[in-house]
Amino acid sequence: MALTSPEKRIWWNEPLSKIELTWIVIAFLWGLTMFGTMVYWHFTGEQNLSNEAYRIRPEVFAERTEAQAEKYKVREEGDTGIPVVKPPAGSDVYMLARRYEFWPILELEKDKQYRLHLSSMDVQHGFSLQPTNINLQIHPGYEMVLTVKPNKTGEYSVVCNEYCGVAHHAMVGRIYVVDSKK
Amino acid sequence: MAKDFKFRTCPETGLKVHSQADALIKANAVVAVVFLAIGGLFGLLVALTRWPAVHMLDAELFYLALTAHGADVLVFWIIFFEVAVLYFASAILLNARIVLPKIAWLGFILMLVGALMANVAVLQGESSVMFTSYVPMKAAPHFYLGLILFAVGALLAVGIFFGTILTAKKEKTYEGSLPLVTFGALTAAIIAVYTILSGAIILVPTFLWSLDLIPHIDSLTYKLIWWGFGHSSQQINVATHVSIWYATAALLLGAKPLSEKVSRGAFLLYILFLQLASAHHLLVEPGVSSSWKIFNTSYALYLAVLGSLIHGLSVPGAIEAAQRKRGFNKGVFEWLRKAPWGNPAFSSMFLSLVLFGFLGGISGVTMGNEQINLIIHNTIYVPGHFHATVVAGTTLAFMGITYLVVPLIFQREIVMKGLARWQPYLFGLGAAGISLFMMGAGTIGIARRHWDITFSDAPLTVDVPGTAFMMMGLNGVFAIMATIGGAIYVVVVVASILFGAKRDEAACKANPVVTAGGGEAVASYGAEEEHPNLSGTIVLVTLLFVTFVLYYYVNWKFLSEVWPLS
Numbered sequence: 001m002a003l004t005s006p007e008k009r010i011w012w013n014e015p016l017s018k019i020e021l022t023w024i025v026i027a028f029l030w031g032l033t034m035f036g037t038m039v040y041w042h043f044t045g046e047q048n049l050s051n052e053a054y055r056i057r058p059e060v061f062a063e064r065t066e067a068q069a070e071k072y073k074v075r076e077e078g079d080t081g082i083p084v085v086k087p088p089a090g091s092d093v094y095m096l097a098r099r100y101e102f103w104p105i106l107e108l109e110k111d112k113q114y115r116l117h118l119s120s121m122d123v124q125h126g127f128s129l130q131p132t133n134i135n136l137q138i139h140p141g142y143e144m145v146l147t148v149k150p151n152k153t154g155e156y157s158v159v160c161n162e163y164c165g166v167a168h169h170a171m172v173g174r175i176y177v178v179d180s181k182k
Numbered sequence: 183m184a185k186d187f188k189f190r191t192c193p194e195t196g197l198k199v200h201s202q203a204d205a206l207i208k209a210n211a212v213v214a215v216v217f218l219a220i221g222g223l224f225g226l227l228v229a230l231t232r233w234p235a236v237h238m239l240d241a242e243l244f245y246l247a248l249t250a251h252g253a254d255v256l257v258f259w260i261i262f263f264e265v266a267v268l269y270f271a272s273a274i275l276l277n278a279r280i281v282l283p284k285i286a287w288l289g290f291i292l293m294l295v296g297a298l299m300a301n302v303a304v305l306q307g308e309s310s311v312m313f314t315s316y317v318p319m320k321a322a323p324h325f326y327l328g329l330i331l332f333a334v335g336a337l338l339a340v341g342i343f344f345g346t347i348l349t350a351k352k353e354k355t356y357e358g359s360l361p362l363v364t365f366g367a368l369t370a371a372i373i374a375v376y377t378i379l380s381g382a383i384i385l386v387p388t389f390l391w392s393l394d395l396i397p398h399i400d401s402l403t404y405k406l407i408w409w410g411f412g413h414s415s416q417q418i419n420v421a422t423h424v425s426i427w428y429a430t431a432a433l434l435l436g437a438k439p440l441s442e443k444v445s446r447g448a449f450l451l452y453i454l455f456l457q458l459a460s461a462h463h464l465l466v467e468p469g470v471s472s473s474w475k476i477f478n479t480s481y482a483l484y485l486a487v488l489g490s491l492i493h494g495l496s497v498p499g500a501i502e503a504a505q506r507k508r509g510f511n512k513g514v515f516e517w518l519r520k521a522p523w524g525n526p527a528f529s530s531m532f533l534s535l536v537l538f539g540f541l542g543g544i545s546g547v548t549m550g551n552e553q554i555n556l557i558i559h560n561t562i563y564v565p566g567h568f569h570a571t572v573v574a575g576t577t578l579a580f581m582g583i584t585y586l587v588v589p590l591i592f593q594r595e596i597v598m599k600g601l602a603r604w605q606p607y608l609f610g611l612g613a614a615g616i617s618l619f620m621m622g623a624g625t626i627g628i629a630r631r632h633w634d635i636t637f638s639d640a641p642l643t644v645d646v647p648g649t650a651f652m653m654m655g656l657n658g659v660f661a662i663m664a665t666i667g668g669a670i671y672v673v674v675v676v677a678s679i680l681f682g683a684k685r686d687e688a689a690c691k692a693n694p695v696v697t698a699g700g701g702e703a704v705a706s707y708g709a710e711e712e713h714p715n716l717s718g719t720i721v722l723v724t725l726l727f728v729t730f731v732l733y734y735y736v737n738w739k740f741l742s743e744v745w746p747l748s
Contacts, residue, residue: 010359011359011442011443011446011707012443012446012447013443014441014442014443014709015441015443016441016443016444017440017441017713018713019440019495019499019713019716019720020440020441020444020492020495020496020499023491023492023495023723024444024488024492026727027487027488027491027492028488030484030491030727030730030731031480031483031484031485031487031488032483032484034480034484034547034551034734035476035480035483035484037551037738038476038480038551038552038553039476041553041738042472045553045741045742046742046746046747046748047553047556047741047742047744047745047746047747048472048553048747048748049465049466049472049552049553049556049747049748050747050748051470051471051472053468053469077642080641080642082641082642101641118468122318123316123318123319124316124318124319124401126559126560126629128560128561128627128629129745130627130644131626131627131645131647132743132744132745133557133561133626133627133740133744134556134557134744134745134747135466135555135556135557135558135559135560135561136466136556136559137466137467137468137559137560138468139401139402139467139468140318140401141400141401142401142402142467142468142469143468144468144469146747146748147747147748148745148746148747149745149746149747150745151745151746155645157642157644157645159627159629159632159637159644160629161559161560161561161629161630161631161632162316162560162631163245163311163312163631163632164319165319166241166242166245166310167241167639168245168631168632168633169241169632169633169634169637169639169640170634170637170639170640170641171640172637172640172641172642172644173642174642
């Protein structure tokens, strides 16, 4: 059987059918739309991750977190000994991640803004805030600062969703969101 | 050097087959299937552990099994098979000899030694760092060394592929442009070079760090470069399985591309833009700017997605055109209804195409959005997505082409044809189920890589919705189904190779697996001559497009309900 190609144009000079051209145009415009949606959300949407981050040594971040906990501790959680910390609305709040806890527990007021600082003391962790479902990656040596505004009262869990070691599945933190009138 | 290379002529396709190509394809394919079997079993153990009512393994074994599962199927099964595809698409489709077969074998041995070494490291229990091995978590040095050796071997194989094509051109074993399937494989190979080098750039220092020769590896830099390897290797898979779709359609139905320009242009878009995908893994990291994320995560205005959408029209379009030519011309869908659904090579290919597009493609683009990633990152939605791409898409496509490789390269009849006929449906449905239920559980926030969603060991309670338990259970059920489908594949392939009747020339004539003209269609340049009725394909792509747009904006709706953050 002869397998020689017939004399043909080089591939990029081949003709283009109408159906294919139409589909390419639609697909390209859809791509532009999706690209545009991401940009648009930066101007109109309320959920955009901040670009603010710093390099930080873990012990420095731990010091700041402990100082905050000491200053604004309101109680301890049950018999766990974990402090519940309630910094004033609008302020900087710190939460650290380490094998195998998020520390401390925070109490925030609904519809108030906070500058939340997150960092890891050891390996990478995942900050998964449930049930609202916000997921961030926490690195050692980097401090992520984002502004959050809790929009519903209740008890939120922070679940580690980046594998961090053998007790990874027991790494849980908590954030309370309460009414500001209290 | 003596020029008496051993060739046989394939009685079905008329292609000349170099004995070394035969042997290399067989060796790489067999080893690939072994790793699929091992890695697949680890996958079943993982799914049964994540089924809350079963919760099979203890935590330590679970994380070990998950690491082994990722390495064995995502890397070793797929890349061994891809090397076989590269040798097929170069030497066989071009009627050429493999250049420097000794180097090709050296590559094979390095890959095998590397894969075994990494497996030993994981099974020893000191390297349960997950397939991604994010620093500063540390694995045993031979875990990294195994991956490095594997990568070097794979790079040699890619080099042999390039050399074989160049030699074929010089020795004029083919004329004109490369056939489309070889062009697609060339795309995969070019992406592979970038991918493997990225892997080397990060794994070599990480290996040295594990030996305490380097004090520190930055965790963010690690992720950036590691995903240049980890995600780009998925783009090798895409380019490879799209090539297999074209190859299968050509061999079984004599299908030619609608337009060489369009299909090749789409592959070219892969080469130019797919590498930016490392950004998909850095969307919720500290210290990466929004403009960087938007540009990279969209592959520069979604130009690589455009490539896939083009194949999404041109692959079923080529099939429709070929089928209509064969006389299945009634209505919109007779061509599809009367397709060879009982032939596992075809059903695998078509299921792979549909599941990859509808489940894998749409979910991938949606979750890879800068802001939507906030509600998806590291939830079990992520494995849901990539089981649709890599299992339902790539693995199923590879299984399908195996039903052609066994008769054509191993020259054995497929045994247990009745079972083989059902295999793609079982495996495809299983893979679709695990993808969908993991995505469902992820949408309500269930974490990936997590041993216990009841949090029984945690000091604080977590309120997990009941639907999550149901979905993780269903994930387990479908994982069992996929495992049965996978096991049938392994048994049928191994039994056929060992005990299948030898296919001599008479057997090939009596019972051909390639359609008349299929050999020419797959191994030559040239598109459909006239522009046929494509009404069925138009319906299919319209359905895909509408699903895509709706699903995309539903996720924006979900995002708009979470806590405002900036």
